[in-house]
Amino acid sequence: MAPKNREIRNTPAVPELRSAQSEDTMVNKVRVNIAGAPYAIATTDSETYITSLAKKLDEDIAKLLDGNENLSVTKAAVFCAMDYLDEYKKSTGSAENMRGQIQDYIADAARAKLAEDKAKAENETLRRENAALREQLARMKAKEQSREKAEQEKQGEQNAED
Secondary structure: OOOOEEEEEEOOOOOOOOEEEEEEOOOEEEEEEEEEEEEEEEEOOOHHHHHHHHHHHHHHHHHHHHHOOOOHHHHHHHHHHHHHHHHHHHHHHHHHHHHHHHHHHHHHHHHHHHHHHHHHHHHHHHHHHHHHHHHHHHHHHHHHHHHHHHHHHHHHHHHHHH
């Protein structure tokens, strides 16, 4: 992970971690020990965050040094850097893959929304058409009943005349 807005200086031994904040630039100056060497780090990040990074790096270097007596601190730091870069590259690729998948999901959701809107519009059109047809059918039935009634009355009148 590349530090942002950080300046790292090797300083004489520091008995404890300290932090000071410059009010002009809002830069934290954090002092840490990594692999027995003191460093002053100027950063816009919090002291807690920088301290946690330094602690992790110190632990990782110590683990490598404990496992191999012939390894120098510099080489252990390089191995840690390689491991961190590997993790960074893989996580970046994974994040890009997730972004792509999310964009695909968003596009799928947009297509589904359009299909839903289209289906709703078609459904509404069919409802209106159905209502109009029912109305037309009701009028036709009423006309038919009226015609049948008129025929029955006419037939009734003819029967009455005969």
